Amino acid sequence: MKDTQRHAIVDIGSNSIRLVVFGGAARAPATLFNEKITAGLGRGVVPGGKLDPVATAQALKGLARFAALLRLMAPDSLRVVATAAVRSAADGPAFLSAVKDLGLPAELLSGDDEAVASGFGVIAANPSACGIVADMGGGSLELVRIAGGAVHERVSLPFGVMPVGAIRAGGPGLLRKALRKAVKPLAWLRPDNGQALFVVGGGWRALARYHMLECDWPLPVLGSYSFPPEDARWLKEKVRIAGAANLAALPGISTTRAAQLDDAAALLVALVRELEPSRIEVSTYGLREGLLFQRLSPKVRALDPLIEDVRHTVGGQLQVADYPDALLAWSDGAFPDEPGHLRRLRHAACMIAATGWAANPDFRAIAGEDMALHGHWIGIDAAGRAIMAMALHVGLGGDPDAPPALLARLASPQELDRARAWGLAFRLAQRIGGGSSQALEEVPIAVAPDGDLVLRVPRSDAALIDSVCERRLTRLALALDRAARIAV
Known part of the structure; x- marks a missing residue:
């Protein structure tokens, strides 16, 4: 493909x-x-x-x-x-x-085909996903164990939203009994495994949207949204009290889905009782995306979905095609031994930062934040989006000490401090080379053996380093709790 x-x-x-x-x-x-x-x-x-x-x-x-x-x-x-x-x-x-x-x-x-595709759909969006996929369709429920980027045991059961409604109409407790009977022989679904539960399907996405609204969640992005399993029963009660008409009036919940939320919530409660998952996470990828993923070569499957998504999105906006990779490699010097899960976020932020010239100068920081927070990315959770947004806020000219307030609700202070430092590095790099990949190659930054942050400048490039560069280097070093120096 x-x-x-x-x-x-x-x-x-x-x-x-x-x-x-x-x-x-x-x-x-x-x-x-x-x-x-x-x-x-x-x-x-x-x-x-x-x-x-x-x-x-x-x-x-x-x-x-x-x-x-x-x-x-x-x-x-x-x-x-x-x-x-x-x-x-x-x-x-x-x-x-x-x-x-x-x-x-x-x-x-077949039911097996459907389960495999649903499992690969979740893997496509989150390659590190490990746990049980539950895909609730109109007529069936597919349960799939995924780990290590592969689909393992799976089963297709007649617990779609329509059959669930019919079972519940027969009386209280029947749904739980029927589900328990169906999953009891499946040892890989044992509750003592403490596995994450990845929910797929329009009914559960609408339920998660309602959870967001009730919790006043500041980032209305469903992909990778998660909540504790004990919230399932609370959510079911809230849905029952609200009623379909009131639910349908809420943003992001259609009339059709609103009518199904009570049954969707009931099935989620029953499933949580039987599986006792460690957490519930929403996947916006499912069967259709899984069918596409199955067609990919192993080489393409192994690519990072976040990096590929951002690269494709910003490709036409880059003034210098190789600048994002040059910025990543240059900033590696200031952040040696950074864990891979953070470096990939810095890589994605580098690509978005390189498109800053295309935005109105007065709104560059806002445009960068918006891309990070609300872009249709996969392979990233809310905390990751906030980390990228902080880096872009600072890197594109925003006040490092006055980031958007919602970021503090999405990521930890330590994560945001690290992202602030990324942004300061982006600003220093831009001042040094004005978007030139060659300048970043010729004027590297590194952490010296004594712990100082050192900018190494060839004599031929000494004129590049002005007082603004010196101030930005000093501020970056302070953010990293290091001393700064320039070595010509």
Whole structure:
């Protein structure tokens, strides 16, 4: 898969049908187009039963529109997949045949196929993810153990949001009993494993959005948002009290999702009881992104999704293509032995900082902060976004002592102090070379054996170092609790 290609997926689910066209970096696909049909194919379907005729007609009408759009869009690849409702229905093969008659190459995913794709979707967004993936669709629940960048044990269970509603309608306690019976034989789901729970699916994303609102969370970005498992029961009670009408009036929660939140919350509570996870984390990547990830070569899979995403986004805005890498290498001298998880954030910040010239000079710091905090990045959590935002706030001209207040709610003081130092280094580098990669190569910075922060300047470049450079070097050294000196 090349970065210039567009890849389309039609996902025929039990609750909704989506056409999503992806572009951007192959390792970090961006959504170019996303349209949904809320057909409810799985409504009332029991194994061996038939699809609802009204839902079927609505689905085929919407799929005919998708087929027409795809003919005009002409994506480089197309995959059309159907999941639980079509898999369970007696007339599923006839429905797939009707979809193929529209010119869409429909295929039926098995429960195992669906679970594997969901697991790889979470891995695509968070390569270090380790724990249990729970993907709640309209008709089924996929549980998958992931670790080491690989999918391990998995199972597909009939606990999608529609079946859950039907089970709960039978009386209190039935959902928990049914789920317990289903997971009890699965040793890899033992509660004493204390694994993280990565939740996937529109219902749980909407539930997490509600959690954000109730907690007054300052960063409305769902990817990698997490909360303690004990909040599940509190959240279920809040949803019950609020009611669907009030939930639908909240930002980011559709009417359809609002009607399902009570059942989604009930399933989450039951799952937390059985698995006893260490934390609950939201993944905005799932089955569709997993299908794309499975097509990648091992070499591309191994790339850092954050770095690839930022690199692709800022590529067209760089005045000097190699400057971000030169800035990273130069700043390595001031931050020797920095852990890899921090260095990758500094790398991403270097790339964004190199685009500062494209913003209004009066708003460069704000533009950098906004990209870090609200960019559609993957492979990064809220603390990581705040660390990058602090570095960019300082590096692009903001007051080092007056960063945005919300950053203190997202990252620790120690993390923000480190990021402040990154920003001071960016400002020093800009003063030395004005965005020149060669200048950074010729005027390196390093920590000397005696602990001093030393700027080494060839005599031929001595004129580059003015009083502003000296002040910026001194301030950077103070931020690192070191003395500063210039060696000509």
